Amino acid sequence: AQTVTQSQPEMSVQEAETVTLSCTYDTSENNYYLFWYKQPPSRQMILVIRQEAYKQQNATENRFSVNFQKAAKSFSLKISDSQLGDTAMYFCAFMGADSNYQLIWGAGTKLIIKP
Amino acid sequence: DTGVSQDPRHKITKRGQNVTFRCDPISEHNRLYWYRQTLGQGPEFLTYFQNEAQLEKSRLLSDRFSAERPKGSFSTLEIQRTEQGDSAMYLCASRGTGVTSTDTQYFGPGTRLTVL
Helix, strand or coil, rough: EEEEEEECCEEEECCCEEEEEEEEEEEECCCEEEEEEECCCCCEEEEEEECCCCCCCCCECEEEEEEEEECCEEEEEEECCCHHHEEEEEEEEEEHHCCCCCEECCCCCEEEEEE | CCCCCEECEEEECCCCCCCCEECCCCCCCCEEEEEEEEECCCCEEEEEEEEEEEEEECCCCCCEEECCCCCCCEEEECCCCCHHHHCEEEEEEECCCCCCCCCCCEECCEEEEEEE
């Protein structure tokens, strides 16, 4: 069965700093998708970035980028020039055919951006 | 594209009562998912629809839980004889069949259930 592990329960950085959130996963599939979602306090789950496993190039979305290491089954999220609005829970999630394309989630990392 | 909507946003009920939640997916999305999320945890999968067919149910979904998607559009999740352990956020997500969106689930704001 697929599993997703986020080993950092909580992180805090100063505004404008760069922060990296870790995620590892376990699967026997070769083609799958990985996601980072953001959930601000009492608010909606929002997609931050997605990565297709067949693509070698790391995904980027403005200040957000990933370091996808397929062989190591690692999928970290880097947030550059962090802003107060980045304060949220961040969840790493896996989706593949063996799980009927349901999302398998990590436990989340609480990220606090300090002014 | 108005996004995924859920109703109600909050529900407080007494133990033993029945509750029903509604999810309206993005209009062109044929796949719909329900998840449950307890405080400080990641979501857990409950059930999945493709059009009106319920294709998968988690073992978490006890006999007290039932979900429907009668016309392949909106979905309802009913919990009968609620228990305090049912208190959680119930999230709905949809996924489409278009070229750019087949692999991404878009979430609604959730329904927060409190069972007293």
